[in-house]
Amino acid sequence: MLINSIPKPNFLLSKIVELKDLAYASLVFNQLTKPNIYAFNVMLRGLATTWKKYDFCVELYYKLKSLGLIANNFTYPFLFIACGNVGGLVHGKIGHCLVFKTGLDGDEYVNHSLITMYARCGEMGFAKKVFDEMGDRGLVSWNSMISGYSKMGFAKQAIVLFMEMREEGFEPDEMTLVSVLGACGDLGDLGLGRWVDWFCCG
Structure with a gap:
């Protein structure tokens, strides 16, 4: 491509x-004279998901902001993944404010990543607030909340939310079951765990 211009x-x-x-990839990116938001998103995705260089991901986000580029619904999920993995709650909250300001708070994928970020930072109250304010909640968002509750030691809340999920007609997947059965184990309730297994799998 370079030889043939x-x-x-x-x-x-x-x-x-x-x-x-x-x-x-860094060499190619740094040689771009005017990288656009697509190029930044490609690098952010790589840093957050492929290379797991979370600190660099947050730094790159601020670089795109300094260049006057406007982050979009593809940008913020990678920022929130990074913040959740380095405990960057302050950066995550700043990003959350900008999501709300730019009207991206209706995007389910952005909200899912926000819920996960707050849960990983131990802020289940903020995670639940995002979840409650979502207009259209999918299974991914339910799983994020249930998993967050389970991992942070809120086993009863995980079970209650699982019941609500089922009442709203959502079928649990493998991730749901792992989180819910983990919560049952934390409660030491073998009977409830068996009931959940029967309830979900028949």
């Missing part, structure tokens, strides 16, 4: 990220 840097960058070569 094919000007598709964003395409090239996304493919290099898929190859999981951080040094090469």
Whole structure:
């Protein structure tokens, strides 16, 4: 592509990220004279999910902001993944404010990542507030809340939310069962665990 002067840097960058070569991807990205929001999102995705370089992900987010670029519904989930993994609650809250300000609070994927971020930072109250304010909740969001409660030691709340999920007609998946049965184990209630297993699997 370089030899034949094919000007598709964003395409090239996304493919290099898929190859999981951080040094090469960083070199290509740094050679972009005016990286757009797509290029930033590609790098943020790689840093947050492929390379798990969470601190660098947060730094890159602030770099795009300093260049005057507008973060979108693809940007914020990667920021929140990073914040949740490094305990970056302050950065996460700043991002949450901007999500609300730019009208992205209706995006389920953004909200799901927000719930997960708050849960991992131990802020279940904020996670529940985001969850309660969601207009259209999918199974992913229910699982995020149930998993958060279970992992943070709120076993009873995890069970109660699971019951609410079932009442609203959602079928549990493997992630739901792992979280709920884990909560049953924390409560030391073998009977409830068996009931949950029977209730979900027949």
